[in-house]
Amino acid sequence: MSAVYFDATLNEDVRRARLYSGDIFILQPTPSTEALAGLAREMLEKAFAPLDPRLLHKHKTAEEVAAVLARLKPAFIHHPECKKLIPAIMREHGEEPSKIYYDVPRLRSAYPSHFLSSGIAYAFHPHRDTWYSAPMCQLNWWLPTYPIEADNAMGFFPGYFDRPVKNNSEIYNYYEWNTKNRASAAQHVKSDTREQPKPQEALEGESLRYLPRPGGVILFSGTQLHETVPNTTDFARYSIDFRTVHLDDLVARHGAVNIDSRCTETTLRDYLSAADGKLLPEEIVGLYDDGTATEDKLLRFGDRLAVAAK
Numbered sequence: 542m543s544a545v546y547f548d549a550t551l552n553e554d555v556r557r558a559r560l561y562s563g564d565i566f567i568l569q570p571t572p573s574t575e576a577l578a579g580l581a582r583e584m585l586e587k588a589f590a591p592l593d594p595r596l597l598h599k600h601k602t603a604e605e606v607a608a609v610l611a612r613l614k615p616a617f618i619h620h621p622e623c624k625k626l627i628p629a630i631m632r633e634h635g636e637e638p639s640k641i642y643y644d645v646p647r648l649r650s651a652y653p654s655h656f657l658s659s660g661i662a663y664a665f666h667p668h669r670d671t672w673y674s675a676p677m678c679q680l681n682w683w684l685p686t687y688p689i690e691a692d693n694a695m696g697f698f699p700g701y702f703d704r705p706v707k708n709n710s711e712i713y714n715y716y717e718w719n720t721k722n723r724a725s726a727a728q729h730v731k732s733d734t735r736e737q738p739k740p741q742e743a744l745e746g747e748s749l750r751y752l753p754r755p756g757g758v759i760l761f762s763g764t765q766l767h768e769t770v771p772n773t774t775d776f777a778r779y780s781i782d783f784r785t786v787h788l789d790d791l792v793a794r795h796g797a798v799n800i801d802s803r804c805t806e807t808t809l810r811d812y813l814s815a816a817d818g819k820l821l822p823e824e825i826v827g828l829y830d831d832g833t834a835t836e837d838k839l840l841r842f843g844d845r846l847a848v849a850a851k
């Protein structure tokens with residue numbers, strides 16, 4: 542069973558333990574999460590001025606929007622302000638930055654479903670991040686940048702946290718995916734043919750929607766089954782998410798239990814220290830290597846962007 546905590550005052554070790562057992566935390570906005578959401582709004586509004594970024598589908602073609610997002614999203618990911626705000630968010634929530642490694646924050650967009658829901662604005666079907674080579678101790682931080690509604694939010698299936706789902710995650714090898722698919726995301730405007738891990742059975746019940754206000758955070762384990770709700774509202778949804786791992790948990794292999802993930806290799810080479818921005822030491826990543834990566838496939842996120850820019 543999963544519980545949902547609101548503004549919990551648990552210490553960070555207990556909070557992580559609860560997250561690994563399937564509980565979800567809704568966190569009120571803090572100065573740094575508000576600043577992160579504000580940065581995304583500012584960049585979106587500048588890039589699409591004078592239009593309201595939530596109403597682009599009324600004025601632009603899907604191709605025009607995708608072309609702007611292809612520049613805007615990497616600019617957000619690598620914005621120097623993000624490198625300051627994520628460590629600050631960790632401190633605001635009691636985590637010691639020297640123990641935390643994070644994957645760069647992504648800016649996501651979910652347009653009204655008739656408009657643009659593939660490629661660079663991919664609408665994610667139900668999945669666990671651990672079907673995509675995430676470590677079992679990964680935590681996801683998800684925050685909306687504008688007010689959201691049930692029909693343009695993130696959906697969760699907490700009942701499946703400890704219930705296996707038939708899936709084809711064995712098709713996914715993180716390094717193979719990077720080399721073949723990532724650089725071409727902006728080309729998949731109308732349809733997306735990239736093969737991805739998906740449930741191979743019908744899921745029971747509808748997903749639950751948690752609706753924090755802008756800058757508020759849904760904090761959850763990367764093993765939670767979640768989806769992008771098909772956006773049936775008349776407003777685009779923009780959100781930010783990033784992932785964290787705790788060094789002690791990584792080394793001790795603490796985390797959620799793997800009940801149904803069979804993907805290979807690990808995303809850990811993308812993680813940066815919240816204290817000094819350095820990559821995770823290779824000897825720690827090595828604990829999670831499974832021997833399926835070869836040197837020519839070893840690409841880190843910055844390298845992939847360099848490839849994409851060519």
Ligand SMILES: [Fe+2]
Pocket residue numbers: 665668669670767
């Ligand atoms: Fe996800």
